[in-house]
Amino acid sequence: MTLTLDIDKPREKKPVVAQTIFLAAGLALLVLAPLFFYPVFLMKLLCFALFACAFNLLLGYTGLLSFGHAAFFGGAAYFTAHAVKEWGLPPELGILVGVAGAAFLGAIIGFLAIRRQGIYFAMITLALAQMFYFFCLQAEFTKGEDGIQSVPRGHLFGFIDLSQSANMYYFVLGVFIIGVAIIWRIIHSPFGMILKSIRENETRAVSLGYSVRNYKLAAFVMSAALTGLAGGVKALVFQFATLTDVSWQMSGEVILMTLLGGIGTLIGPLFGAGLVVTLQNYLATSEFPVTIITGLVFMVCVLLFRRGIVGEFYNSRLGRKLGFEHRH
Amino acid sequence: MTAVLPEQNGAPRVVLSARGLRRDFGGFTAVNNVNLDVHDARVHALIGPNGAGKTTVFNLLTKFLQPTDGTITLLGEDITRMAPDKVARMGLVRSFQISAVFPHMSVLENVRVALQRPNGLATQFWKPMSALDGLTAKADHLIRSVGLDKERNAVAADLSYGRKRVLEIATTLALDPKVLLLDEPMAGMGHEDVGMVAEIIREVARERAVLMVEHNLSVVSTLCHHVTVLQRGEILAEGDYAEVSADPRVRTAYMGTEEA
Amino acid sequence: MTMIFGIPLQAFLGQLLIGLINGSFYALLSLGLAIIFGLLRVINFAHGAQYMLGAFFAWMLLSYFGIGYWPALIVAPLAVGLVGAVIERTMLRRLYTLDPLYGLLFTFGLALTIEGTFRYLYGASGQPYATPAALAGGTNLGFMFLPVYRGWVIAFSLVVCIGTWLVIEKTKLGSYLRAATENPILVQSFGINVPFLLTLTYALGAALAALAGVLAAPIYQVSPLMGSNIIIVVFAVVVVGGMGSIMGAIITGYLLGVAEGLTKVFYPEASNIVIFVIMAIVLLIRPAGLFGRDV
Amino acid sequence: MKPLLKVSGLNAWYGESHILHGVDMTVGEGEMVTLLGRNGVGKTTTLRSIMGIVRNRKGAIDFSGEDLIKVPLHRVAHRGLGFIPEERGIFSTLSVYENLLLPPAVAKGGMTVDEIFELFPNLHERRNSPGTKLSGGEQQMLAIARILRTGVRMMLLDEPTEGLAPVIVQRIGDVLKTLKERGMTVLLVEQNFRFASKVADRFYLMDHGRMVGEFPVSELSDRMGMLHDVLGV
């Protein structure tokens, strides 16, 4: 299950077969996974994976490192939870509320942040997201440090009971696949090509007549909205929304997932998310303090495996033989 | 030798003009009271000693810099306060003195990115990549016309300096601009490329206006219909090459004793 | 009694002074950040952790070796600087040729590791550190009771900031450092040992953070969390000031400290976000920052 | 003439691409040698390899009796070698004046700041502005001026006339001649054949990472045919 990221480097023949087999095998795995793994764990993994993929849309393909994506993730979780619990909306509408809210937040934060580039951009997003964190801490509707609890999952389209773990799983899987498909489409579109060129040489892109700010803002909002999709679904999976998801540590976590899986690879974040979530679960019952391990993984990754798991695979001899490539 | 104006019905049209252009950097005036008219179907050279303000004039005209004073008119519209990308969309396109390409894209991709906007394929995030296939033929044509066919699939970063300049010209042409601003297009190029690029410029200028900065006087003399000499931000002399090069002030300020 | 904005002038002056104390820490920290960034193009996310390390080293010196405040003021920054030098030599150095975001991510990991280790060893609730005897007590300024120690913090941080600025802006060493950030290879080809310079720089930045940490130890609880609490604010300070200028970082540090101090009086609920709000406004009006050079 | 620099069998790589395939050349003490060749044949790479900026290299680079291959980059300048890169390398965070003073003097005999300002009055006028706010040509002057101060014995100059106004090119030509009279050794890479022919004692012709010809300036007119083939002059 792997798609190459590289937008259309002219390739003579692609070993399409191998890639299709990968894709099919991957999908089959996801469909059958609940037989082997704990469904809530899988759902959590898929939510984070979608989150990381959406984040990667910005980092990997537009070259913008946002250190504030938790605002969209956690924000959407709050919005969805509130819409479903207090307004009594059905789950699909509740998620849409989350997505819209995240997109709106994205538009505001993005509008300010794209005025600077590079690491300034990272710091600005971090600061603005922190501001949003304080807002959530104090706002009435988030219920402060208690969080919005006991959010009903409800019935999808009025008749699929999501309190059934299996139903919920396939719903989450569906959302995940749709989300990733949207991201894939955006990256491999004429628009995606312009994003790439902006990442490469902004001034030149301006001189070719592209309004760089609008493109960046559009990418930012898209990424925020897709992040909101993941956050909204997560609120339904766990049936609560808390401050954890809007904290800056969460923004750091999603970066770790993306980095670990492979920046600029479409499905890398899935593996990254899997690893981080598993690690956290495992470390919860071990002697090792989680923060130290997370920190060390970060450092080792940056120093030794910058391409991430999937990136390294693409770049390995086997990966290249199969026709993957990774230029980042 | 001076180039001969192409035959025209009536006077050539002014497409880009600047009046009283001025730009200060802190207390330093880099460009002062520059009036400039760029005509359709003509190659106009902007020459002058280093630091005279040529690149700054380019930055002002393309709106990469805001003028401190003065007005700029493009195709009859006042663009003095316009954003640079908007100006580019109106058909005023430039190249850069220090070459500007998309380093990790192939030559083909570089050209195609430039082709996307004029062909209305820039914002479609829902369309597949194959939507761009239609541009490949055009891109290949451009690539061939500047002699980059061998490097078509090479990554731009791996090109030598001179080849990058050629690529930049190809992307600039891809936009099918109405007015072309070239900042030292021949700098760093080998002899055969100089000839080729000169030929391309001549070809382009049949229907469009070209304003170029160039230090290679033999190119200026054979290619340009009109020459403006800048010195210390102000216009020192104007006219065709023969007139300008005969001007003793230009000779001392710029050309020196050397023959072009 | 004279009133300003509805509060007595006296109280106003008091709050102004307190803002300046806060600003001292912001200035010291953003100065270190700006130096490291200016020269290494690395956003040192571990800056907060190094600040915490400074405070902790001071505490450890006292409780394990009986070494007091004054020696600690020198020893702790040196030790943290040394740690910084080792980190730069062995790890950070490999990242210079890459996109700056990797430096940010690496130091982020570093910060987590350092903070996690101290939390593991010493818990989160912190350790006490007493004010040195020579600086204990306070004086009544008429409008407020000023603890002597706080006066010392203002004075000392000013001296350190200005001294550092002079070294970087006015000496040959400073111009080597600045040139080396732009094109290390070329500077090296001029015959200057750039790798050594970079190590020195990172060590200096880390030492400055540690110095702020030692200064903070008698005021704040010496806790593993003290760094991460302050670092995001300092980032905002740096964005407001614009990283291009060392002096800018210093002045903005003090200014925002005062702005925050005054907000605590007029609208305390907003005092933690006032710096972020100022940042947003500055971004709208002057994207390059107050003292930033044009991009 | 005593050779100052003797390069033999120099190979160099960028990543996996093999750029220099056994370059051999000598430059005598006080000599001015010009390296000619089309775009991309490896002229810049040759200079960068001699200087040690390209580290992935093999062969021997003998500079006044010492093999430079083993010398770390930051020690090379102290042996008396100065490099002026094609892209000039002016520092934006330093003023023109600071740029000028940046390289440490490695030996006596360099030009004084006053002499330099006399030679390049533009620099004097703009001495307090940030280095990269200079025009392209002014930057090139600054790059040359910077090395003149340090007192190196030999300069490696990569396309010094690129983008310069003819008067300035002439002035640089004069400077090079003056330097030569003072005993400076220069290895010059140049596209501007006319300029090169005025200052050089000897030429090397390069193609595909190898030296394909070598001749003194006196034989220039006889060699025009070959130059035409290789360079298209």
Place this chain on the structure above:
Amino acid sequence: DASDGKVKIGILNDQSGVYADFGGKSSYEAALMAVEDFGGKVLGVPVEVITADHQNKADIASNIARQWYDTEQVDSIMELTSSSVGLAVQALSKEKKKITINTGAATTELTGKQCSPYGFHWAYDTHALAVGTGGALVKQGGDSWFFLTADYAFGYSLEENTGNYVKENGGTVVGSVRHPLATTDFSSFLLQAQSSGAKVIGLANAGLDTSNAIKQAAEFGIVQGGQRLAALLFTLAEVHGLGLEAAQGLTLTEGFYWNRNEETAKFGKRFMERTGKMPNMVHAGTYSAVLSYLKAIEKAGSDDGDAVSKELRALPVNDVFAENGKVAENGRMIHDMYLLEVKKPDESKEPWDYFKVLATIPGSDAFIDPAKSGCDLVKS
């Protein structure tokens, strides 16, 4: 009898984050002590205790709880520091009909609107703290108050509850200032508190915020100036971190103090041997919770959630933590709380000898009347 041949208790709390000292790994140790004291077995099957670090994240806590219930045959989960975690795990356990006994979280919601037949709240809550410090202190003469309040729901409810008790007892609240969470510098706020002239400065915040406020109050000479500091959520663990020099004179409320009588001191020393520190109310509360849980199983003759929760409500709690404690219908364990004052350094006779007991607050005063708690399990 026991469902699967053993009784398994999970201690789920924050072991690496901000609350690591508050409860942390030592709570696990407390649970082990309770099991040992009970004899290691109940209904003839072994009792097992496992633990996990929820890293202060509700989703991790919820995941672990689910896995514990579904695959590890865990019968009950305890400690559960932090409100969001406590509420989330209690809601999940309600669905699974498993017992939770919360000793770490402060929110009264656990036994209020979001109460559960299987959820119990053991050691303290915001209400008890407010009553303890607010009510009792006024009786000691601290009748005018100024609050330094953390600017979020937790702070507000502490301030509001405490303020009410102050007024009820004839005191006044002369002012308050809200400071953001994770403020490091409190001097501005302290100056305001100082100039208010109030006799008591109430710190309606927690953790590091409280520590820093106290430390800086000492610097500005507030206590020497005759004002009194009252921390509304502060325990022995934090006082230890702050040191007596800075903390002296501080007033606070806890549900437990190790040096209160012989029995508590004995327990404290045993605990100290195992963990290197003296227990606070969370540790002792966890001990008591485990012990009571095992007693209830024995009484019920089964570890079934319904049966055990019924017995838990019926049995009185009498152990080192609580004397004559009883569990109300809404799950609240009602027991006495203590108003404590931090000793001066020279009054402290041995390590960890930090507190003087100023007053005992009877459980019936300390905790919300179950009928008014808003919990729908209580028939009114």
